[in-house]
Structure formats: C-alpha cells, structure tokens
Amino acid sequence: MREKLENVRLTWELEVTDRLECAYRTWKDKFITKFAEDEEGDSNMVAVIVLIVIIIAVAGVFRTSLMEAVTKIMEKLTEFIG
Numbered sequence: 001m002r003e004k005l006e007n008v009r010l011t012w013e014l015e016v017t018d019r020l021e022c023a024y025r026t027w028k029d030k031f032i033t034k035f036a037e038d039e040e041g042d043s044n045m046v047a048v049i050v051l052i053v054i055i056i057a058v059a060g061v062f063r064t065s066l067m068e069a070v071t072k073i074m075e076k077l078t079e080f081i082g
Contacts, residue, residue: 059066
C-alpha cells in the first residue's frame with residue numbers, strides 16, 4: 001500500500017513538473033519572440049543618444065562661458081552659505 005501511495009505521489013509530482021515546465025517553455029518562447037520583434041524602445045533609445053550628443057556638443061562649444069557661469073554660481077552659493 002505504501003509503495004502504491006509513493007508511486008502515485010511521484011507520478012503526480014512528475015505530471016505537475018511536466019506541466020509547469022511546458023507552461024514555462026511556452027511563456028519563454030512567447031516572451032523571446034515578442035522581445036525580438038518589438039521595436040517600441042528603439043526610437044526612444046536613438047532619441048536619447050541624439051540628445052546626449054547634442055548636449056555634449058553644446059557643452060563643448062560653450063565650455064568657457066559655462067565654466068565661468070558655474071564658477072560664479074558656486075562662489076555666490078558659498079558666500080550665501082558662509
């Protein structure tokens with residue numbers, strides 16, 4: 001009797017494990033397919049990179065005036081705090 005119960009339990013565990021594994025594989029395949037085909041984030045990524053390049057270019061062009069402005073702001077801030 002005990003062996004029968006153990007066999008039933010093992011059979012049930014194997015069935016549940018197989019079903020979970022099958023569900024996981026199905027979900028993973030759908031996720032990978034959607035991730036590979038989805039292009040929503042691509043245009044946003046390009047826009048962010050373009051903005052970063054523009055900011056760096058502007059900072060390079062106006063480097064001296066930006067340094068002077070930041071220096072003045074920091075001096076006034078330290079005077080205000082002190």
